[in-house]
Amino acid sequence: MAEGERARLGEVEDEEGEESVEKEYSGETEVEDALANAPEVPQCSHLALSSQSLASQTEPSLLKMLEQMTQFMGQLTQEVTPRDNSKASDFKTPSMKAPDSFDGTQAHKLTAVIQSCQLIFHNDPANFFSDRKKVLYSTSFLTGRAGKWIEPYLSNISNEDPSYLLNNWKLFETQFFTLFGDPNEVRKAEQELENLRMKESGHVSLYIADFRSLMSRIGVWGERAYIHVYRRGLASRLLDQLASHSGTFDTLQELMNVT
Structure with a gap:
């Protein structure tokens, strides 16, 4: 390339560089002028005051909304709870016939009276959860000779000794049968029990x-x-199984459970 052309190219590049510098300088000047003429920014204290003002305006509406929601939930609870309670109160155990009164002269009715009482006890265990409650309920159906028999015990009803007749269902039942049961019926039942035998092919539940x-x-x-x-x-076959059982049985129910 000729030296004259190189000189001209150098002059052109110098002119373009000067124009670029002038543009950058003018741009910086415009930015500084814009910042100088910009509106003043509010101070933090003004922002805090406006936030407090907004909160003071919003808080009452929020409290009112919460109060309305609380009232609504209270009404909803009142509507639901009675329905649940009514369902629970509507549930009743099956009504059962009360035992017949027993005056001590009709021995053949004695077993039916005791069985009726026991059926009620099993149907309503929440009320008949103790021997005392069972005995006192049963005595309410005793009249005549049977009523006179129980009177001395009722006169000492505050006695809480577990061995006292009113506090011991088994003792009450035993004396009841001994005093008012038919001796002939008892002897007949005893004879049948002593002769009772389980069939070899039979089920133990029938025997029980x-x-x-x-x-x-x-x-x-x-x-x-x-x-x-x-x-x-x-x-x-069950006797053979019991032969391998170690220990003794304190109650009949324990023996029945094993067989």
Whole structure:
């Protein structure tokens, strides 16, 4: 390239550089002028005051809204709760016939009276949760000779000794059968119980049902006697199983549970 052309190119580049510098300088000047003429920014204290003002205007409306919601929830609870309680109060156990009164002269009715009481006890365990409640309920159906028998015990109703007749259902039941049961019926039931035998191919539940039925007609035997007779009447296959059982049985129910 000729030296003259190089010189001209150098002059052109110098002129373009000067124009670029002038533009940058003028741009910076315009920015400084704009900042100088800009409106004044509010101070933080003004912003805080305006925030407090906004909060003071908003808080009452929020409190009112919360109050309305609380009232609504209270009304909803009042509407729902009575319906739930009414459903619970509407539920009742099946009504059951009260036991017939017993005057002590009709021995054949004695078992039916006791069984009616026991059925009510099982149907309403919440009310008959103690021996005392069971005995006192049963005595309310005693009249005549039977009523006179229980009167001395009722005169000492505050006695809380567990061995006292009014506090011991088993004792009450035993004496009741002993005093007012038919001796002939009791002897007959005892004989049937002693001769009761479980069939080798039979189910133990049937044997237990028959055994319990005869027990209700006797009512005066002790646990050991019942255990002995029950065990003697079992099928041989169950006796073989019991032979491998260690320990003794304190109650008839324990023996029945194992068989």
